[in-house]
Amino acid sequence: MTQKEEFLKTFTSTSTDVEKIIESGSGRSNFRFKTKNDSYILTQSDNVKENQTFFYLSNLFDSLNGNVPEVLSVSKDETMYIQDDLGDTSLLDLRLRKDTSTMTLYELTVKKLVHLQVGAHQIIDYSKLYESNSLDKMLVHRDLFYFKNYFLDLLDFEYSQAELLNEFEKISDGIEKTRYRYFIFRDFQGRNILIKDNKPYFIDFQDGMEGPIAYDLVSLLWQAKAQLSDEEKSHLYNIYTQELQQLLPNLFVEELFRKDYYKCVLIRLMQVVGAYGKLGIMQQKRHFKESLVYGIQNLKKFNQNEFMNNYPVLKSIFEQLDELQIPKIKA
Numbered sequence: 001m002t003q004k005e006e007f008l009k010t011f012t013s014t015s016t017d018v019e020k021i022i023e024s025g026s027g028r029s030n031f032r033f034k035t036k037n038d039s040y041i042l043t044q045s046d047n048v049k050e051n052q053t054f055f056y057l058s059n060l061f062d063s064l065n066g067n068v069p070e071v072l073s074v075s076k077d078e079t080m081y082i083q084d085d086l087g088d089t090s091l092l093d094l095r096l097r098k099d100t101s102t103m104t105l106y107e108l109t110v111k112k113l114v115h116l117q118v119g120a121h122q123i124i125d126y127s128k129l130y131e132s133n134s135l136d137k138m139l140v141h142r143d144l145f146y147f148k149n150y151f152l153d154l155l156d157f158e159y160s161q162a163e164l165l166n167e168f169e170k171i172s173d174g175i176e177k178t179r180y181r182y183f184i185f186r187d188f189q190g191r192n193i194l195i196k197d198n199k200p201y202f203i204d205f206q207d208g209m210e211g212p213i214a215y216d217l218v219s220l221l222w223q224a225k226a227q228l229s230d231e232e233k234s235h236l237y238n239i240y241t242q243e244l245q246q247l248l249p250n251l252f253v254e255e256l257f258r259k260d261y262y263k264c265v266l267i268r269l270m271q272v273v274g275a276y277g278k279l280g281i282m283q284q285k286r287h288f289k290e291s292l293v294y295g296i297q298n299l300k301k302f303n304q305n306e307f308m309n310n311y312p313v314l315k316s317i318f319e320q321l322d323e324l325q326i327p328k329i330k331a
Helices: 003-011 048-063 091-096 102-123 137-150 161-176 214-221 230-247 254-282 286-302 306-310 312-319
Strands: 017-020 029-034 039-044 071-074 080-084 181-184 193-196 199-202 209-212
Touching: 003 039, 003 071, 003 080, 048 071, 048 080, 048 102, 091 102, 091 193, 102 181, 102 199, 102 214, 102 230, 137 161, 137 254, 161 254, 161 312, 209 214, 209 254, 214 230, 214 254, 230 254, 254 286, 254 306, 286 312, 306 312
Parallel strands: none
Antiparallel strands: 017 029, 029 039, 039 080, 071 080, 181 209, 193 199
16 A cells, blocks of 8 residues: 555545646646545645645635635645645636636735735744745845746857846845835746636645735736736736735835836746746746747737836847747657
């Protein structure tokens, strides 16, 4: 009997059919199993510290009435745990299907998001988080070098490395000095929002930390494959900031928040393209290679914003992306 089978027997005596769920970019393995009356998700990961962060945050969000899966059982060595089964339909899935309920769900999502960000910050112990507890200069540099190493340097493209690194330093300084810093999920995008009973539920938040809350909003609104229109982005941005104004009536200044927002758009779009380059070009994962095209389109779109005049080297690079030959993925 395998370790997984032994753990399942501590949870249910009913015979179960275990089905592995297709993995994406995560190092975790997920399995769906069913009992006589219910369906559950078994997650397996040897990264115990990351698992412990997930357990801690899950309990914290539950205390805030957050829409997250409940952790129902944990193995003794904390390498396996069982959660509610929220199904397979994500917010991005509905967006791509052009489902009529999608915008209402986006609205519910941004409202819930801002309340969890501010609420979690008030009660969280950041020292209990996995690896990093704050989006600081070091982490921003790591994300920027993702873009450089796993995308830009894979292309036949010349640029001044010294000038680019100077702009990286400017960006990281700007992110560290953002004004509105609370809890951020870090990868708050449509694939990590599951829809059940017409409600959004949030998953994969173990990389959460303290940081500019605009980062999560950007991650959702600028998700490459979702391709939200400018009007849709503006609508959801306004809903989010109205909620934030109510939560922070004496602290919120929209003009200052918008500056944070633009800084986060730049860093997030570059991080995503870097991640897509690593997973799609270097590791040959087709889904991420397909998404890379949308990520590049986002960079070029944001490049039209006056904000990019602060970064002439990156502005020039983004302008030329259409002319670049992206390495082909293997058949």
